[in-house]
Amino acid sequence: MTNYITCLAHFCEVHGPSIVACSQRFSPAEHQRYLLNATASSKSRQQTCASCQLVLPDDAANVTSALDHDVVVSAQYPASQKRFSALSKLALKALSCEASSDITKPVYYGDPLSGYCMFKLFKVKDICARGGERKYALMVVANYEPDVLMHWNVISLYFSEIVELIQHKIKEDEETKPKNVIDHERYLRRQNNRPKSMVEITNDPKIFVRFHLWAVEMFKDIT
Numbered sequence: 001m002t003n004y005i006t007c008l009a010h011f012c013e014v015h016g017p018s019i020v021a022c023s024q025r026f027s028p029a030e031h032q033r034y035l036l037n038a039t040a041s042s043k044s045r046q047q048t049c050a051s052c053q054l055v056l057p058d059d060a061a062n063v064t065s066a067l068d069h070d071v072v073v074s075a076q077y078p079a080s081q082k083r084f085s086a087l088s089k090l091a092l093k094a095l096s097c098e099a100s101s102d103i104t105k106p107v108y109y110g111d112p113l114s115g116y117c118m119f120k121l122f123k124v125k126d127i128c129a130r131g132g133e134r135k136y137a138l139m140v141v142a143n144y145e146p147d148v149l150m151h152w153n154v155i156s157l158y159f160s161e162i163v164e165l166i167q168h169k170i171k172e173d174e175e176t177k178p179k180n181v182i183d184h185e186r187y188l189r190r191q192n193n194r195p196k197s198m199v200e201i202t203n204d205p206k207i208f209v210r211f212h213l214w215a216v217e218m219f220k221d222i223t
Helices: 038-047 081-097 145-150 152-176 179-191 198-202 207-222
Strands: 004-012 016-026 062-067 070-075 107-111 115-125 133-142
Touching (some): 004 207, 107 145
Antiparallel strands (some): 004 016, 062 070, 107 115
């Protein structure tokens, strides 16, 4: 079976390209080895800002779901150091190096060492960020090149679906805010760049749980 990793990466104003969340599929016998414990999760949060953090309900470190005879695990980063290093390199390329004239279309690149990556950039409004927006990348990484290219259209549809969900959540939150609150946030923006989690940006405490469920559904269709 192809080893897929789905990732949400963010270009943080403080820490640069950062992994915020990733999802992987494992057999029941091996998935326990890839669960982040509470200590590792707490240490990760101390080393990152709000923009880089995976924020789950009840301060959980992981989300898991059964899929056929396997288990899908979503966490801040892979527990495997080798996979973490490879994913970090791919996130750096996606957010800093690779470019496309049309941001709405996915981009593909990769190599045998880091993996083969299909990603899509998207931006969200945030008046507390530099330039009034934040930059993210959705990534699907596999260890076999043909398995990414073969599912290009399916992955593209899933990319569009989760981006639309995030943008819709942000628009809903903006519409519920009084104008004086927005003006106050603009004033604070001039005073200080404040890191904000995707949870705060969307005003949805379960946004990363929705990301996990989105990854599970995509795994169903591409594996």
